[in-house]
Amino acid sequence: MIVFAAAIGGLLIAGFEHIRKPFREWLSSEPAETARRAKLAVYVSAFILSAPVIAFAIYLWMLGARVLRAQQFPPPGFRVIRDTPVVGGSGATARGHVMQILAVNAPRSTEELIMKIDGGCHCGNITFVADIDPEKVLICHCTDCQNITGTAYRVIVPAAKEELTLRGGKPKEYVKTTAESGTPRVQAFCPECGTPIYSTSVDERRVYGLRIGTISQRAQLRPRKQQWCQSALTWAIDLRSMAQVEKQ
């Protein structure tokens, strides 16, 4: 070890001795020429020092561009949920990690964007499975939701048409036309037990609003947003102050 350190030291001293002489000669030439050379030396060393930073910035920029391209034009078979290509496998996970690095609000991994759920009505006549985005669970305080559910508010999670599979009996559909926007909306429920199953648009049925109470995994589906708060029942906004008992 000592021998090794001595060898390195010797080499450094020898190297220094080797460059000291030409450096002295370089300094002792004409003052104006020295100033010009010193300026050049500063520029060159500044460039050498900043080159890795510039290279890393270019690398990050190209990486970002690649991720954005992958988002806009996902490879065949990739599904796009919330503008992020989602698929199983290492490619998707890698992209998820890149997204995480580049965006503050990116999900922790692409797998977390989708959640497989299942559920059904109370009597078991209608069941369903779906892939949903748990970040999109919301509470609706509109008066229609209060009235149709018969309770204080409704908790909804949207599922794309192609992500939802309904099984068993055919839901009965009621079209409500009382929305402030005037847009009619299909409200489907089990004809046997009356459990609400979904809502969707009348014509182009691209998204189905599932009712959280029918979903087996509902305990994990924490709402992220409340809408139509202007018609919310004031007590329903905060239930914590109410007396709590384990059972009835």
Ligand SMILES: [Zn+2]
């Ligand atoms: Zn039923």
Ligand SMILES: [Zn+2]
């Ligand atoms: Zn509503």
